Amino acid sequence: MGSTAAQHELRLHDTDEAALPESYERDGVVLMRDVLSAEEVAEVRGNIARYAKWLLPALPEDWARREADGTLRGMYFLERVDPFFTDFAARADLKDIVERVTGRTATFASMETFHKPARVGSPSLVHQDGVYYVGRPIVGVNLWLGLDDATADNGALKYWIGSHHDGLVEHGGVEGDEFFRAIAPHLVAAMPDPFVAELSSGSGALHHDMMVHGSDGNASERPRLAMALTYTLEPATR
């Protein structure tokens, strides 16, 4: 497993930094400030609220996940039915970031929101996105975009830096979520401390599909809204 948080502090890069590819290769994640401007964050937030209010009620139940009290936890497939998100998924500047950092041609694959509501937001159990690609000739990457300030107390992402070098860790099913797969708590407990990616709204984190990551629940009074775009990378080598 990779180095511990104590040994390693991730740098928050600017999106046009030449050092991004090297950091991504070494760490499995790069943190970037100002991927979205404050105006863009406000626009995305407004469209998420509009979509949740007017479209979601008529969409299949499994296009959203809810917290135990019914609060919205996350939404999938927004780009399939809503022109704002179709255009967002096709943004050339976001694809360009992915291609510059990874050095590979990227194709948009999917979009998801993570609402992490105040007080009731549940954890994202520790996992590697690559578990969903097993048996398929796909290499993927995930561009996470903060739409609120993310801090340790409202459920910022946690990364096990360098873990992408060590292949897939065993995952199991998760009670109450037939699709999600996570690394068993006793295996997580044996890992070194993660790096907590405290990021201001508009920042982004691009992580490798073998990066071990997750986030804690949100017991704070501040929500932690985010969205993620996944891309597949060519040529597939695994």
Ligand SMILES: O=C(O)CCC(=O)C(=O)O
């Ligand atoms: O935002 C979160 O808490 C989880 C995000 C995540 O697991 C991902 O983007 O792959």
